[in-house]
Amino acid sequence: MIYNRRKNLIVVLGATATGKTDVSVALARRLGTEIVSCDSRQMYRELPIGTAMPSPEQLAQVKHHFIASRSIVEPYTSGLYEQDALVLLAELFVKYDNVVMVGGSGLYINAVCDGFDEIPPTDPTLRESLTSRLRNEGLDCLLEELRRLDPKYYEKVDRNNPHRVMRALEVCITTGHPYSSIRSGAKVRRPFNIIKVGVAMPRTLLYDRINRRVDIMVEQGLEQEARNVYSFRNMNALQTVGYSEMFDFFDGKISREEAIELIKRNSRRYAKRQDTWFARDSSIMWFDSSEEGVADTVFDYVAGAL
RNA sequence: GGUGCCAUAGCUCAGUUGGUAGAGCAACGGACUGAAAAUCCGUGUGUCCCUAGUUCGAUUCUUGGUGGCACCA
Numbered sequence: 001m002i003y004n005r006r007k008n009l010i011v012v013l014g015a016t017a018t019g020k021t022d023v024s025v026a027l028a029r030r031l032g033t034e035i036v037s038c039d040s041r042q043m044y045r046e047l048p049i050g051t052a053m054p055s056p057e058q059l060a061q062v063k064h065h066f067i068a069s070r071s072i073v074e075p076y077t078s079g080l081y082e083q084d085a086l087v088l089l090a091e092l093f094v095k096y097d098n099v100v101m102v103g104g105s106g107l108y109i110n111a112v113c114d115g116f117d118e119i120p121p122t123d124p125t126l127r128e129s130l131t132s133r134l135r136n137e138g139l140d141c142l143l144e145e146l147r148r149l150d151p152k153y154y155e156k157v158d159r160n161n162p163h164r165v166m167r168a169l170e171v172c173i174t175t176g177h178p179y180s181s182i183r184s185g186a187k188v189r190r191p192f193n194i195i196k197v198g199v200a201m202p203r204t205l206l207y208d209r210i211n212r213r214v215d216i217m218v219e220q221g222l223e224q225e226a227r228n229v230y231s232f233r234n235m236n237a238l239q240t241v242g243y244s245e246m247f248d249f250f251d252g253k254i255s256r257e258e259a260i261e262l263i264k265r266n267s268r269r270y271a272k273r274q275d276t277w278f279a280r281d282s283s284i285m286w287f288d289s290s291e292e293g294v295a296d297t298v299f300d301y302v303a304g305a306l
Numbered sequence: 307g308g309u310g311c312c313a314u315a316g317c318u319c320a321g322u323u324g325g326u327a328g329a330g331c332a333a334c335g336g337a338c339u340g341a342a343a344a345u346c347c348g349u350g351u352g353u354c355c356c357u358a359g360u361u362c363g364a365u366u367c368u369u370g371g372u373g374g375c376a377c378c379a
């Protein structure tokens with residue numbers, strides 16, 4: 001697709017609880033545009049509290065996409081997100097020169113900005129059979145098969161990581177080609193310009209915010225929200241901080257207090273992992289959201305970059 | 307006021323028959339192209355409360371402090 005004017009995707013990213021939502025809403029309002037969420041969990045309408053979805057007030061200020069747009073019962077992946085987001089962006093860029101994307105799911109952001117290699121979608125049946133083989137025959141057995149089908153990737157892969165090994169096998173089996181021969185690592189060129197804005201704050205401040213936010217979630221009814229989806233606990237969408245811990249509490253494995261402490265800790269660790277992911281992307285311009293008027297600072301920067 | 311016990315990692319504590327120390331939790335660093343809030347890998351980060359002794363050497367023993375706890379007044 002070729003546009004007759006320069007189109008910009010402004011990506012607001014950063015760890016959880018840094019204040020991305022506020023920045024993105026302010027930015028979208030001043031740019032007179034809409035927001036595309038890039039969050040692998042806020043898309044599930046059953047999980048408003050635990051995923052810290054934007055508030056109804058915030059949603060009323062700017063039109064948001066991919067917020068509460070799906071159900072936890074429909075499996076979804078980053079690959080599908082790439083497709084959905086590109087279709088949506090094509091529509092939005094007809095109306096707007098600038099679109100704001102906001103989220104903390106690094107892989108999803110990369111999918112949109114850099115693209116994935118052309119690989120057929122995941123086959124649920126195959127994944128299921130690999131999962132049960134992992135359980136029954138063990139990781140070593142799957143590793144043996146991977147060594148046979150793709151010796152090159154076998155050397156490279158993290159052999160302790162079942163997800164990586166199974167994913168590689170999946171691709172080898174469905175395509176009939178070694179995974180390593182398909183993985184190019186090449187970035188796709190998008191028909192729009194990309195401006196990445198990072199939102200961060202000092203670690204200790206962020207951890208305080210995370211801890212406080214979890215307490216607020218509990219006050220807002222996180223426990224009940226988790227109970228409502230308990231029967232779907234095996235769905236991928238519920239392999240999520242805030243829910244796994246509550247499920248362990250419901251199962252009597254831990255106390256309610258322990259569950260809350262673990263939600264805080266796991267949120268902190270999640271934030272750390274997000275930092276690690278974003279740290280290697282040198283194209284991100286970072287802003288400290290613990291300082292007054294970040295939204296204005298970010299807007300000035302973006303306006304200058306358009 | 308007296309007596310006793312305690313003081314070691316961010317927290318709870320173990321330990322060193324005198325050779326500068328280690329567990330759990332927390333924390334920290336990293337990987338990651340269709341499960342990604344997932345999954346996986348790595349790392350002790352320390353005035354052993356202070357002071358003066360004894361000693362080749364003190365976190366360990368002794369003296370005197372300081373702080374905390376308990377009991378007695």
